[in-house]
Amino acid sequence: MRWIWIDRFVEFEHGKRAKAIKNLTLAEEHLHDHFYGYPVMPNSLILEGLAQTGGILVGEYNNFEEKVVLAKVPKARFHASALPGDTLTYEAVIENIEKDGAMVRATSHLGDRLQGEAEIVFAHLSSDRSGQNLFEPKNFVFTMKLLGVFDVGRSADGRAFEEPPGLTALRGDDSP
Amino acid sequence: MATKEEVYDKIREALVDALGVDDDEVTPDATLTGDLGAESIDFLDIVFRLEKAFDIKIPRGELFPENILTDAQFVEDGKFTEAGIAELRKRMPFANFDEYAKNPVAQEFGSLFTVEMICNYVTSKLADKENDKQD
Numbered sequence: 001m002r003w004i005w006i007d008r009f010v011e012f013e014h015g016k017r018a019k020a021i022k023n024l025t026l027a028e029e030h031l032h033d034h035f036y037g038y039p040v041m042p043n044s045l046i047l048e049g050l051a052q053t054g055g056i057l058v059g060e061y062n063n064f065e066e067k068v069v070l071a072k073v074p075k076a077r078f079h080a081s082a083l084p085g086d087t088l089t090y091e092a093v094i095e096n097i098e099k100d101g102a103m104v105r106a107t108s109h110l111g112d113r114l115q116g117e118a119e120i121v122f123a124h125l126s127s128d129r130s131g132q133n134l135f136e137p138k139n140f141v142f143t144m145k146l147l148g149v150f151d152v153g154r155s156a157d158g159r160a161f162e163e164p165p166g167l168t169a170l171r172g173d174d175s176p
Numbered sequence: 177m178a179t180k181e182e183v184y185d186k187i188r189e190a191l192v193d194a195l196g197v198d199d200d201e202v203t204p205d206a207t208l209t210g211d212l213g214a215e216s217i218d219f220l221d222i223v224f225r226l227e228k229a230f231d232i233k234i235p236r237g238e239l240f241p242e243n244i245l246t247d248a249q250f251v252e253d254g255k256f257t258e259a260g261i262a263e264l265r266k267r268m269p270f271a272n273f274d275e276y277a278k279n280p281v282a283q284e285f286g287s288l289f290t291v292e293m294i295c296n297y298v299t300s301k302l303a304d305k306e307n308d309k310q311d
Contacts, residue, residue, distance in 0.1 A: 100236055
């Protein structure tokens with residue numbers, strides 16, 4: 001499987017906020033273990049989805065030139081269960097973004113209902129590591145194939161998204 | 177301009193949010209790493225919260241100096257040299273070196289980072305901001 005816990009961006013404001021959706025389906029393997037007889041989306045994976053929404057928002061701000069990693073989750077609270085057939089809407093808002101990293105506030109909604117909320121701190125790895133290759137590029141959500149989330153992105157009126165400038169910069173020779 | 181007490185309250189709130197400690201654990205003498213259990217990633221979180229709470233910019237390395245422990249000029253045999261102490265005083269004018277300077281063991285560097293130190297730093301940044309406005 002691919003470690004992508006969001007399906008599509010529905011709103012994207014460079015440097016400010018982004019909204020993505022995640023559809024839950026009984027076809028997802030883990031739901032049959034979590035829990036046996038009562039499938040419920042694990043909040044840890046919802047948190048990962050929030051982090052991916054926020055992380056891509058933060059990464060795009062610098063044209064994906066910085067390696068953005070999840071550094072700390074100061075707060076995370078969940079208020080309701082998310083079940084197969086539900087669509088979760090993740091919204092990430094940048095509170096602060098700097099050379100070293102960013103702070104994001106994120107919420108997860110089931111329709112109008114608040115399902116979860118979290119504060120997430122991201123760090124930019126590149127500045128400290130001077131040339132060391134810490135991770136294979138494929139380990140980052142930012143690698144091209146997983147960014148299909150932008151290709152199918154739609155804004156509220158149904159028009160296709162304009163590709164964020166950072167994504168165009170990232171495509172380079174690897175265009176699918 | 178915020179009072180000393182308002183500054184302290186906001187800092188306490190930032191530390192409680194960032195480090196998950198109780199209000200009463202945050203005392204002026206409490207050290208960030210020793211008493212409050214802060215780790216390096218928490219410093220980034222704390223900086224973000226302070227910037228937001230006080231509407232100031234905290235340049236990298238200004239509050240938590242970098243590259244000083246590994247510099248052979250400043251630290252020898254696990255202790256800060258004379259040059260090292262001088263450099264520390266220069267980079268951290270808001271910290272209290274009286275006790276630490278008596279036995280400046282590099283490993284105990286964290287003991288300089290108290291809540292009071294942060295209050296002094298923030299107060300001086302707010303004063304700078306006021307001065308800039310008046311120019």
